[in-house]
Amino acid sequence: DQQVKQNSPSLSVQEGRISILNCDYTNSMFDYFLWYKKYPAEGPTFLISISSIKDKNEDGRFTVFLNKSAKHLSLHIVPSQPGDSAVYFCAATANTGGFKTIFGAGTRLFVKA
Amino acid sequence: GAGVSQSPRYKVAKRGQDVALRCDPISGHVSLFWYQQALGQGPEFLTYFQNEAQLDKSGLPSDRFFAERPEGSVSTLKIQRTQQEDSAVYLCASSRDYSYNEQFFGPGTRLTVL
Numbered sequence: 001d002q003q004v005k006q007n008s009p010s011l012s013v014q015e016g017r018i019s020i021l022n023c024d025y026t027n028s029m030f031d032y033f034l035w036y037k038k039y040p041a042e043g044p045t046f047l048i049s050i051s052s053i054k055d056k057n058e059d060g061r062f063t064v065f066l067n068k069s070a071k072h073l074s075l076h077i078v079p080s081q082p083g084d085s086a087v088y089f090c091a092a093t094a095n096t097g098g099f100k101t102i103f104g105a106g107t108r109l110f111v112k113a
Numbered sequence: 114g115a116g117v118s119q120s121p122r123y124k125v126a127k128r129g130q131d132v133a134l135r136c137d138p139i140s141g142h143v144s145l146f147w148y149q150q151a152l153g154q155g156p157e158f159l160t161y162f163q164n165e166a167q168l169d170k171s172g173l174p175s176d177r178f179f180a181e182r183p184e185g186s187v188s189t190l191k192i193q194r195t196q197q198e199d200s201a202v203y204l205c206a207s208s209r210d211y212s213y214n215e216q217f218f219g220p221g222t223r224l225t226v227l
Contacts, residue, residue, distance in 0.1 A: 004155075032214050043117070043204055043218030044156065089155050093214055099169050101146070101216065103155030 003027045004092050006104035013111050019077040021107050023090030026071065030092040030102075035064060035075050038087045038106070047088070048075070080111045115139065117219035119205050125225045126195045134190045134222045136205030142217070143210040147180055147190050150202040150221070159203075162188060163211055195226045 005024045013019045021035075031052040036044035050057040050064045050073070057064050063076045077084055090104040118137045126132050138145050144163055148156035149172075158172040164185035173180070177195075182188040192199055202223050206216035 006155075034214060036218075041220065043206070043220050045218065046215045049214060091155075095214075099144070099146075099161040099163075099211065100158045100172070101214070102158070103148075105153065105155050 002104075003030075004090055004102045004104040006088075006090055006107050008107050009105070010108040010110065013080045013109065015082055015111055015113050016079045019075075019080045019084065019109055019111065021075040021077075021088050021090075021109065023073045023075075023104055024071060025073075025092050027092070027094065027102075028071070029094040031095055032093050033064070033066060033073050034091045034093075034101070035062075036089045036091060036103075038089065044089055077109075080109075082111050082113050085109055085111045117205055117207055117217050119203075119219035119222050121222060122220065123223050123225075125227065127227055128195060128197060130195050130226075131191065131193045132195055132224065134192075134203050134205075134224070136188045136190070136219060138186065138188070138205070138207030139217055140186075141209075142207035143185075144208040144213075144216075145182060145188050146206045146208075146216060147188070148204040148206065149174075150204055152201075156204050159190070192224075195224075197226050200224055200226045 034049040035047040038044040066073045087106045093101045147159040150156045161169040162182040177193045179191045202221040204221045206218045
């Protein structure tokens with residue numbers, strides 16, 4: 001049972017446009033959500049996070065939106081740059097439920113120059 | 114270096130062999146995690162340490178998998194009698210302490226079992 005789902009395996013966007021990566025979750029106990037970015041042959045690197053008490057968090061070109069009622073979050077990248085081409089993982093954790101972080105399967109973003 | 118390091122980066126084992134994978138977390142980081150990442154999937158939680166204490170090992174797939182962190186710094190993931198389904202990338206991550214959700218990942222060890 002996948003508790004964190006990223007239904008789009010890949011996404012292609014033109015440089016300068018907006019990239020929107022989506023993530024759905026099923027466990028209502030999750031109270032903290034993170035996005036990680038991964039380049040080939042490297043480990044994931046933390047990008048941005050959001051607590052369940054917020055609905056938006058912004059950091060430069062990256063904004064994460066959380067819709068708790070829909071159990072949905074999204075990552076917006078504006079403007080997209082070729083260096084953003086990577087695999088993006090959505091992750092969730094329930095601090096009251098132990099120490100596990102549950103990851104989605106990832107979305108591969110291609111930003112075309 | 115300042116990041117999480119893992120060794121070896123690549124490991125090829127024959128079915129039935131034992132393997133040991135090492136993780137050097139960021140100095141001073143209290144929390145340490147091991148993940149298994151199959152091809153095309155996200156990292157899957159294996160186990161968690163807070164200092165030397167293994168607080169959660171619910172993700173270990175079988176009793177062939179064993180992890181330790183005896184002095185609260187370096188950790189070793191051991192897989193006994195490896196099987197082909199153990200082939201994956203094994204990722205180690207550390208974080209400052211349990212109250213910080215952001216984890217710093219190592220580059221992983223790619224294990225191939227023939």
